[in-house]
Structures are given as C-alpha cells and as structure tokens.
Amino acid sequence: MGTVQIREVRKSYGAVQVLHGISIDIEDGEFVALVGPSGCGKSTLLRMIAGLESISGGDIAIGNRVVNNVAPKDRDIAMVFQNYALYPHKNVRDNMGFALQQRRVPKPEIAKRVNEAARILGLEHLLDRKPRQLSGGQRQRVAMGRAIVRDPNVFLFDEPLSNLDAKLRVQMRSEIKELHQRLKTTTIYVTHDQIEAMTLADRVVVMNGGVVEQEGPPLELYDRPASLFVAAFIGSPPMNFLQGQIIEGNGLRLEDNTVLGLPAADPKQRRQVTIGVRPEHFVIAETGWPATVSIVEPTGSETQITARLAGQLIRILVRGRTSAMPGDEIRLAVTPGDIHFFDAAPIPELASAEDA
C-alpha cells in the first residue's frame, strides 16, 4: 500500500525551525506535487520522507507504518535526484539493477525487470553505456528506470527536470505523467516550477516558509487561491494585483485616487483590499477600466499586452491576435467571478513564473 501520512511534522536545525508542523495525507496511487519558492522546506520534507533527514517532531507513515526510525533502505521507496546520482562506475544496466542486487533478487529476475524498464523508457540500446556517455535526457531516464525496476511503494522526485533544457523538460514532463498513469505508483514530486506542479499532479501542495499555504487539485488552486501568496505563485504570466479602498457603489479607489468600478463585491466586506485579476481574464471591451497599451508581444497563438492602468503596469493575455498598438487607449472588462479579493498586504515578489 502506497499511502503516505505526514502528521504535524517539524524540522529544526539547532535553534532554526524550517518546517512548522506540516500535515499532508497522500492516498495510494496519488501524484502529489510539493511546490514553493526555494527555501520553503519542500525538499527537506521530501528528504524526511526518504529517511535522509531526521524528523524533529511529528510522524511520517508509509503504508500505515510509522517510519520515523526506519532506515531509508527499509522504507520501500525510490528516489530520483536533481543531479540523477547515477553511479559513474557502473553501466546503465548495473545502475538500474543495483537496488535489486542489494535485495538479493535472482539474476534472471533482475535482467527481466531491467529489460522491461529499459523498454518502457526507450533505453534498450544504452544498457551497456556508462553514465558519462549519456546525454542529460538519457541520464534522467536512467534515473527514472532505476526507480521503476524497484516497483516501490512510493516514488520520490526531487526537482528531477531542473538540469534539463527547456524543450527536453517539457518532453520529460509528459513522460513522467505517462509513466504515472501507467504504473499508478504513489508519487511525491518536489519542484519550484508551478507549471510542472500544475501539469503533473493530481494534487498540489503550495509551501511557503515552512508551512502549507494551500493544497488542492491544480485547477482549484488556480480558480480559488486561498492567499495572496498562492494567487501570485500559481499561474503564468502571474496574476495582476491592485491595492485600494472599497468605496460606496462597488468602486475601488486606488492610491492615486482613480476609481475603478468593480463588477463584484468583496464577499468578506473589507474596506482595504488587494484585488487580483489573471492576465487571461481581462477582455478588451467598449467599456471598463481605462488603460494605455505600452508593449505588445505576439507569440502567434496568443498576444501578451503590457499596459498602464492608473500608473501601474499590468499584463493582459489575449487569445490569438489583436489590433492594439502601443499608445492605444483601451478599456478592460472583467467578469465578476474572475476578480479575487485578498487582505491588503504587500504583493509577494516571486520569480517562479519567470525563471521556470
């Protein structure tokens, strides 16, 4: 059984606490992504599940067995590292078979399972090569092959695609997804790239500063971010934010006294708010918020427009092409459900959407 229960898990290094009571329940066969900016504790949590870091408080159970004091080798897990950690002195075949050798699996059985994994991953012709004779993508596949032959309770992935170039990353992302659909092994996947998390996972756990900000299916996080942080972190290009004061008649007074008409009211009736609108939810219309186009960036399938609204730069994403030109005055409409209300707070600065 590949369930994983994380209950009130804490981690401290000396006086510094890096995880503040994390609880996550992972079901058998589920694909869960842990995502967050660097330093949020996601890798530490994964390493604690693997047994590579001690647990300062709380429990971790794999398959209903508490593993706090169980050695990594006895947890029945397989892990894929960011740098792949292939054994440089062993060829691909022996890299993939090493874990089975350690478990004294009979040789014919090892050969069978290695060949099967190699077939799934398209590595058959590379079995006799050494890791240094492989390309980055091939090494990545070998690392996954090493995990597959184990047929473990849980797969752990620690930023497995970060060392690949952008094109290969997209390809390997699809392969990982396909692999999970085929093997249905419980998977915990750590990444700083929200796109990876969104596209791969059944459930995304957004972490920040050692706590869980929000967890849920990817689209729920996109549609109903629980905090300003999640709103800013999920989605690419990132959500636009405007701060202001709610005034009579559903208006938002911005810092420079511009008043924008709001199509929806804040369900929590706050006076000071930050509102968020995703770039793809703006519609260029006859009436709406006035803005001045400053940059137009067409990519063919869509066009990204940077515009100035009340002195603030906002991003607009339009499907297909647009006739808007720099300097044009446009009006932006938003449907009521697409405006997100948050407590007035500084906008979190995140690089995630850009560097990924």
Add this chain to the structure above:
Amino acid sequence: MSARAPAVSYDARNTLGHRLRILAGIFVSIVFLFPIYWMVLTSFKQQVDIFTNPPTFFFEPTLATYKEYMRRADIVRRIVNTIIVAAGSGLLSIVVGTMAGYALARIRLRGAGTIGLIILLSRGVPPIALAVPMFLVARKLGLTDKHITLILAYSTFLIPYVMWLMRGFFLALPKELEESAMIDGCSRYGAFFKIILPISLPGLLSTLIFSMILAWEELLFALVLTNRYASTIPVAIAGIAGDTVNGANWGALTAVGTITVVPVVIFALLVQKWLIKGLADGATKG
C-alpha cells in the same frame, strides 16, 4: 568552426610566448634531471674516472661498483626491508586514513572540524622532536629494529596526509551518490564500499603511491629506530656518505642511489595513468 581550429593552434605554436614557454620547460627539465643523470652516469664509472677534472662524459662503463657493494653492505636485505616498510605503512595508512577522511567529509559530527585540524596540526611537529621519544617508547616495548616499529612510526605522518587528501576527494563527490545507494538498499558502510570507494579509486591509488614514496625515502626515523635487522636503504646511503673513516665512496653512493631511485621511477611510470587522473580530477566524473 572546426575548419578554423587548426589554423588558430598553428598561429599559437608560432608565437614568441609559446617558444619562451618551451625554452623554460627545457631549462627546468635540465635543472631537475641533470643530477639524476650524473648520478646514474657516475655509478657506472671506475674509481679513476669519477674524479677526473674536467669531468668525462665518455668512459668505459663498468658494473664493478654494483657488484662489489651489493655484496658488502647488505644492500639486498635493506631493499627488502624498505619494500616491506613502505608497503606496510602505505597500506595501513590508506585503510585508516581513507575511512577517517570519509568520516570527516560526510558524517555530521560535533567537533569534526576540530578533530581534523588537530590531526593535521600533528604534522606541524618537527619529526626530529618525535624521533627520540619514539625511540624510548620503542625500547620500552622491545620494538627497536623491527619492521612493525617503522610501519607504525611512518603511519603517524602518513595517516594525516592520506586523511586530508581523501577528505578532499570525498568532498568533491555529490552526497546524493550515497543517499541514492542508501535508498537502494545499502547501509552507510555498504554505500562507502560499493559506491564511493570504487569511484575514488584513482585518487586512492595516487595517494597510496605518494605515501609509499614518502615512506621509501624516509631517513630520520629509520636511523633512530633501527640499526641492523630492519634498517632501510636511506640509512645505508647516509652511512656511505657519512663514512668518516674512509671518506665518502662516491661510486658506491651513486650506485646505491640509483638502486633506490630506479624502482620508484619504474613504479611511477607504471601507474602514471592513475596518478595523473587522480591528481587531475579528484575522481569526480559524473
């Protein structure tokens, strides 16, 4: 690109700087190799040719000195002693030093840095200050003039040396290698012996070779701790050079010197592939 590359290197070959570097290389080689050349040459000379002035480069070579001295000064037994002591202390130090170096590189241990530093500091003590106390201890234990005494004495300075070199090699390896091995079913020891050691082999071998050369040429401890039975080649050479009764026998000196140097050179040539690899990349190949 590839078509232009040879042209560039052709230009580089003809620059003045390049020629100067080659000249400097030749000069340094002469400075270092000439004494060795002269030693080997002299060892094949007859007594009369050794002292001619100006020195001669052409003479009738003879093995007389070798034949005579091999018989007289027990040189064969001393060579065997030196091999036993160099191999013994080299192997002992590599086993202990490698494991200690791994512990210092990887295991989170309170005060690990301090422990490492103290072991290193022990190398700062001049050997001459240790030689006499060591002799007294050895005599109390009845261990003077024994191979094991020299092996243990040499290990006192070889182990810190091995430990610090190997620690560097291990630090250069990604720790995910062991972590992966531990998830794959190894204990920490299993990960060390099955993954880390095989990868570090070039570094390990070059460290072993350097340790054995250091032990091979050691004089002071050998002089103090042995007298007849376990005495080594450097002691024999010192004996010939410092013969106050008959004066230094240059023919014998150069012959025994050649015998001492030649095995090291042959050994180094045999293992140079490992030596260079170990020195160059510290065994980090990903």
